[in-house]
Amino acid sequence: xxxxxxxxxxxxxxxxxxxxxxxxxxxxxxxxxxxxMVLSLEGDVLFINSGGQLVLEVDDVAQLHGRSWLxxxxxxxxxxxxxxxxxxxxxxxxxxxxxxxxxxxTQKWWDVTITPIFGKDGEPASLLSISRDISAxxxxxxxxxxxxxxxxxxxxxxxxVVQAIAVQSFRGGDPRQIDAFTARxxxxxxxxxxxxxxxxxxxxxxxxVERALAPHxxxxxxxxxxxxxxxxxxxxxxxxxxxxxxxxxxxxxxxxSNDTGRILVEWSISETELRLSWSESGGPVVKxxxxxxxxxxxxxxxxxxxxxxxxxxxxxPAGIVxxxxxxx
Amino acid sequence: MSITHAGSILVVEDEALLxxxxxxxxxxxxxxxxxAANGRDAVRLLADNASIKGLFTDVEMPGPVSxxxxxxxxxxxxxxxxxxxxxxxxxxxxSDLPPGAKFVSKPYEARGIVALFEG
Numbered sequence: 001x002x003x004x005x006x007x008x009x010x011x012x013x014x015x016x017x018x019x020x021x022x023x024x025x026x027x028x029x030x031x032x033x034x035x036x037m038v039l040s041l042e043g044d045v046l047f048i049n050s051g052g053q054l055v056l057e058v059d060d061v062a063q064l065h066g067r068s069w070l071x072x073x074x075x076x077x078x079x080x081x082x083x084x085x086x087x088x089x090x091x092x093x094x095x096x097x098x099x100x101x102x103x104x105x106t107q108k109w110w111d112v113t114i115t116p117i118f119g120k121d122g123e124p125a126s127l128l129s130i131s132r133d134i135s136a137x138x139x140x141x142x143x144x145x146x147x148x149x150x151x152x153x154x155x156x157x158x159x160x161v162v163q164a165i166a167v168q169s170f171r172g173g174d175p176r177q178i179d180a181f182t183a184r185x186x187x188x189x190x191x192x193x194x195x196x197x198x199x200x201x202x203x204x205x206x207x208x209v210e211r212a213l214a215p216h217x218x219x220x221x222x223x224x225x226x227x228x229x230x231x232x233x234x235x236x237x238x239x240x241x242x243x244x245x246x247x248x249x250x251x252x253x254x255x256x257s258n259d260t261g262r263i264l265v266e267w268s269i270s271e272t273e274l275r276l277s278w279s280e281s282g283g284p285v286v287k288x289x290x291x292x293x294x295x296x297x298x299x300x301x302x303x304x305x306x307x308x309x310x311x312x313x314x315x316x317p318a319g320i321v322x323x324x325x326x327x328x
Numbered sequence: 329m330s331i332t333h334a335g336s337i338l339v340v341e342d343e344a345l346l347x348x349x350x351x352x353x354x355x356x357x358x359x360x361x362x363x364a365a366n367g368r369d370a371v372r373l374l375a376d377n378a379s380i381k382g383l384f385t386d387v388e389m390p391g392p393v394s395x396x397x398x399x400x401x402x403x404x405x406x407x408x409x410x411x412x413x414x415x416x417x418x419x420x421x422x423s424d425l426p427p428g429a430k431f432v433s434k435p436y437e438a439r440g441i442v443a444l445f446e447g
Contacts, residue, residue, distance in 0.1 A: 156416035164349035
């Protein structure tokens with residue numbers, strides 16, 4: 001009898017604790033403003049918390065039960081949603097950002113994480129999807145992108161007007177100098193286009209190199225090698241201008257002045273250092289240069305100053321070699 | 329695209345200074361040049377001058393005919409006209425440009441622009 005009484009008390013306590021835990025979990029789930037769903041492994045909605053019903057504007061939760069979670073995402077993000085679902089099914093954490101409609105056709109942006117809920121056998125038994133409504137932040141980001149694009153457009157128009165004024169002002173002068181000036185402005189404009197993508201914060205070193213060389217050098221005559229890395233805005237501009245000068249010099253006197261010369265731009269990046277080199281080969285024999293002009297100063301002094309590093313420019317008979325070493 | 333210097337080029341640009349620079353650029357290269365400050369005038373010039381073999385147009389211009397509209401009109405009505413669109417804005421998508429048209433970002437390099445028309 002006593003044993004039975006103890007067992008009853010114990011199981012009542014366990015029940016009370018279980019009910020308490022359930023109430024606690026319900027409180028946590030319903031207190032969240034995120035949309036929390038439990039999905040079957042097939043991706044059907046089994047559960048949605050009350051906060052989720054609110055942000056998804058669901059009047060009748062029966063509308064969602066059993067519905068495919070994938071159907072909540074627009075065509076633009078169907079692939080990313082399916083990939084995240086597959087990752088979670090495989091026992092890992094899937095993540096994506098995308099937009100989808102609420103049940104009342106309101107467009108919202110979501111930051112979505114989907115994770116497996118493991119069963120007793122250690123295998124995924126169901127899936128947990130947590131979607132955070134990031135529409136407000138996304139709107140701010142879009143407005144910032146719009147403003148940055150508009151500013152970029154205006155900056156480039158001003159550069160074009162400066163170009164026109166210079167061309168008209170120096171008309172009748174040495175056309176080579178006017179050409180050099182307008183080409184520098186064009187190189188500056190190309191670099192601006194790259195920087196606008198990150199609102200002037202950074203630009204991919206590979207893209208800077210590729211875009212700087214593209215107007216001057218056919219793909220078959222250039223080799224670009226190195227792990228990609230994000231350069232800050234000032235360094236990206238300095239590198240773009242320096243490469244422009246090197247390329248125009250190569251067209252006039254170096255590897256690009258004949259039909260067979262080649263350009264190699266390569267770099268290596270460690271945790272602390274960037275080493276980048278420009279090497280020409282196959283061009284005519286290089287002669288010692290005269291007094292350094294503005295182009296040389298852009299290549300040496302400006303590049304060294306913006307990278308806070310050292311630039312070594314050598315006019316080797318086989319071709320110009322430039323090496324930049326900079327601390328990161 | 330390739331235009332012999334016997335053909336004319338139509339420069340369409342609403343900014344007077346930029347228009348002047350573009351006209352000089354093509355004239356210095358030996359082309360005969362027509363010019364307009366908006367898309368509507370450009371459409372008329374295209375209709376009235378069969379010698380125009382190249383169109384060099386900005387995108388954003390006052391009036392109902394934008395540079396992209398003009399490029400499409402030129403492509404549809406005068407398929408022999410080589411088209412180059414320039415803008416300080418990002419490159420338009422391929423679907424916004426008529427087939428065969430090229431895009432160059434402002435500010436541009438005069439030598440490269442002329443070379444594009446000379447083929």
